[in-house]
Amino acid sequence: MRRDILKAAGLLIVGGLLYWFVTRQFHLQDLLARGAYIRVDAQRRPYLLALRGPDFTNRDLSLLHTIPTLERLFLEGCTVDDDGVASLMRLPRLMELDLSGTAVTDAAMPQLASIATLESLAVDDCPGVTIGGLEKLAQLKELNRLSARHVEMNFADYRRLQNDLTTVDIRASAESLLQLAPEDVWRAEWFEAPPRRCGTIRLSTRLDARRVTVDDLTAIAWPEAVAAIDFGVGTDLEPGVIDAVRRFPQIESLTIAATIDDEDFATICSLPRLKMLQIYSSTITDEGLARIPVDAPLESLRLRTGRLSTRGMAAIVRYSRLRFLDLSRHQTSPENFSRLAVLKELTSLSLIDCRLEDDDIRFLEDMGTLRYVDLRGNPLTTLPTGLIDSLPDLRQIDLRNTQIPQPDLVALNQTLHRQLLSNRFPLLLKFWHKDLFEYEGPNGELMLRDPFRLHQVYR
Template sequence: VGAAYALLLGGLPALVALAAEADGLAALAALQRAEAAIKLDADGLVVEARFKGPKVERDGLTALASLPRLRSLVLAGCDVNDEALALLAPLSTLRNLDLRDCPVTNAGLARLAGLEHLAALRLSGKSGVTQVDDGGMEHVARLMGLRTLMLDHLWVSEAGLVKLAPLADLEEMTLAQTLVRDDALAVVATFPRLRRLRLAKTAVTGAGLAQLGKLSRLEDLDISEATALDDAALEPVGRLLTLRKLNLWRAPVGDTGALHLAGLVNLEWLNLDNTLVTDAGLAALGRMQKLSFLHLGSTAVSNAGLDRLAGLAALRDVSLTRTAVDAAGAAALQSRLPEA
């Protein structure tokens, strides 16, 4: 009765509002049936839907079009294929879309072209079901608002990255275990706003890393498990003075390479786990007064080298697992680090 009375008073606008409310309730019911986790804003409207999969029913995806403030959709690991991507086309408010390890192909990406406000697209081929390669990049390039693009474990190379040239506002790109080599880094270096770059498990060398000097805003570089690296490859890395985070886990570099990093005075996070660094290499860290996290696990570091860390006043988290450092050495270091 109350709703009908409101319609009489409000006319068509009230009818539209009531219909929208009904659609919203129906959408929530569909999401509940799909066991999707949701986040609400201060007005109680859905801003994120996270499907746990692997099975996602069609009505769960169709219902999303009735959510006027949906910003984030997480479908990672779900059985969402190219046909299902067509159901996402009406989601004009979407800013984040996570399709990692979904069975989508290049053709499916073409169906996302209408998501004009999309700022983050997350893809990954780690499980092997995502069949996206260089050919799909022409469709990704139409998403002009992208700030974050994740392409880990996909068949993407320099030929595909060239197609992404229209994405001038990219700030984050992940390319772990892709076909990226040195020639591709010349393309990566053309994205002027890039802040975060992941090149883990790629075949890049020092020649390619030298191209990154053009990225004046680069803060986070991951070259872990890049087995083609050597000590000389860290020389151009040492010139990336804007770096705040550097991941060298399982990179084949040692003391000579570490010394190239001595000028990275803005580093706050450094992972040297499973490298060839010894006590001598720790001398390179002396000027890193902003360093708060340091991983030295599985290195040849011993008690004798820890004196070189004592002057790092900001250091709060130091990992010395599987090293020659004993309990006494660790305790002595902790006593000299005010933040640890």
């Protein structure tokens, strides 16, 4: 009797496993036939499944428990609601879930909050999800990314949610948070700079915007949300606009294409958190540049003033924290440019069309921290092999539109081989010639006929 019971139990277990296996295989084949995308690991176990489109429904989710190895599940645009979400609680390894464009509502949030392994969740374009529902996700200890674009909330709601989910990178619709209207001159997007800042926004003028007024800035309801402002090309600034920028306490990045003067520049220099500044047109004089504070936090500067004197350059090099500097099209003496060598943290330098000749760029050999150098449009006649050899971390040098003749490239083989053997980074050289080769070294050379040459060199 006991033997019969054990035999029946064994048959039941084997039958269950066989049913599970067959059901799983048929389900996977059915999903693939209907356009699903599946990835498997080295053991041929499915770990990613993408079901996109209205043809996939709650019924498909009800059978996913036969694939317990699933870690990433994408259900964008599927005909799925709260009942379908309940089936996902049977996936023990689920870490990433995309429910964008589905019919899920706040009622599904407690069920999602019970999936302890969940690290990333997207509920973009889900009309039934509100800020109140998202707050119920606070108990997910592993959650580190939440995408809730087009979920209705303003910046005050967003900040409250960020306080509840302190370790989560939350992405919502930037224009919605600032409550921008279609007729506004602004478009908004998330501002990201290393390290990533959650909850800060970049404002940029729309392409059809021709003038920015003070009212356009004062109309922004939550200025503390804005970390970057870009006044684009072709946009005129009403007097007082630069002063109005000071009402944005978190500004770290500012781009201005309109012409500014010394007073505007002094206002900009007073911004306490400014790290990135791009000025494309100005009438800034040496007196204006002299107002740069010694302790300014600026790390990136693109400045087009037309001419720099010794006094103006002395003011710029006081930005001791600079990592990126663009002084393109400035007309000044080579000796004045050589003062840049005191910037010990500079990694990127752009000197386009500065009328620098071969001997004028020797000062760059003493700037050992440089990784990116742009010398386009200068009347150079020989390859700067000394510069290439002197900079141990050099990754890119742009020599397009110079006067370097083709025969000089023959030296690439010996010069760059030697430099690359001691350099842990690949080096990218850009040239503009008619009939030159693309150097791949040290694996060989490839002849190309295009007028634009990209010389990519690997170790």
